[in-house]
Amino acid sequence: MKLENIKSELNKLKNNNNLRSLKSYPNNLLNLSSNDYMGLAEDNILRKEFYLKYSNLPLSSSSSRLITGNFPLIEELEKKLKDIYGKSALTFNSGFDGNCCIIETFCNKDTLVLSDKLNHASIHDGIIHSGAKLHRYRHLDLDHLESLILKYKDEFSDIFVISETIYSMDGDSVDLEKLINLKKKYNFTLMIDEAHSYGVYSYGMAYELNLVEFIDFLIIPLGKGGGSIGAYLLTDKILKEYIINKGRKFIYTTALPPINIAWNLFLLEKMNSFQVPRNNLNELILYTHNLIKEFNLTTFSTSHIISILVGSNEKIDIICKNLIEKGFLVYPVKEPTVPKGTSRIRIGLNPNISQNDIYNFLKELKYELNSIL
DSSP: OOHHHHHHHHHHHHHTTOOOOOOOOOTTSEEOSOOOTTSOTTOHHHHHHHHHHSOSOOSOOOSBTTTTOOOHHHHHHHHHHHHHHSSEEEEESOHHHHHHHHHHHHOOTTEEEEEETTOOHHHHHHHHHHTOEEEEEOTTOHHHHHHHHHHHTTTOSEEEEEEESBOTTTOOBOOHHHHHHHHHHHOOEEEEEOTTTTBTTBTOHHHHTTOGGGOSEEEEEOSSTTOSSOEEEEEOHHHHHHHHHHOHHHHTSBOOOHHHHHHHHHHHHHGGGOHHHHHHHHHHHHHHHHHHHHTTOOBOOOSSEEEEEEEOHHHHHHHHHHHHHTTEEOEEEOTTTSOTTOEEEEEEOOTTSOHHHHHHHHHHHHHHHHHOO
């Protein structure tokens, strides 16, 4: 693009209240925008215990895994994952890389991808790069998904269905058991992203429902409830081997540093011991949803991710600015990330937030909504 076109695009974003910028905030704000759903990333006791166990690890792997970056800690982590999930495991540097790599590696122009309309950008990018035929089914509408399968099953022998478990923008959840029943019925390839359910559901929703064996590609990004960075893929041994040989985002990427791999292993080994914060989070979820009804606010959420609808980009910018001034760190989610007229404040609950914090926040939010026309 020419420079004048770039400037024009940026001015258009600015005029539509859509221009993104990097910001930092003081530490004394109540952070309601974090994805650290289990509070693991901010747990100083856990951190001290980790550094006592792993005191002097390299800060870079300095190589891809196919050269010298395949150190013993990664193999130990992937063996532990296989022991837990009963499937071969492969570690990626991010959920974005993992999603893109899976789709790009296993889909092509002869593949039909049926993707939930609200699936993450990494999934959409992978589909575009793969060259596959794409149809989006209505969000969480598995009857619509089935109708598309019936419509195209004779035209495509390779059908790839992709869903998340909990969705980031609306905080709603897929009926995973119903989706698995569709897989059993029609024998399509199934990919599930557990970015927003891992940790909150211990080893994830699929694991808790005993459904891992029916999922061809189970991707578990760690930057949310996992309290870390990177992603796990659980899949069949032969599919793992194929990615190692054909997955460009795996082959040509420097492996995660040993210190990050050690932290991931450390948390994985402890995941089942976090029942107290998990119970506290579930109590907070119930309290918050009840309070939202009491304050007559609008949300689609059924989980720890709560998006409260505000309306226009202009209105949400003013409200978030005022809330930050009152001590609440909240982030506006604006169109075109979400549909026109549905700009929202998205909060992520975690066990370190008190019920009193939530009450004060929702009270102030209600005041702002009533004050700004």
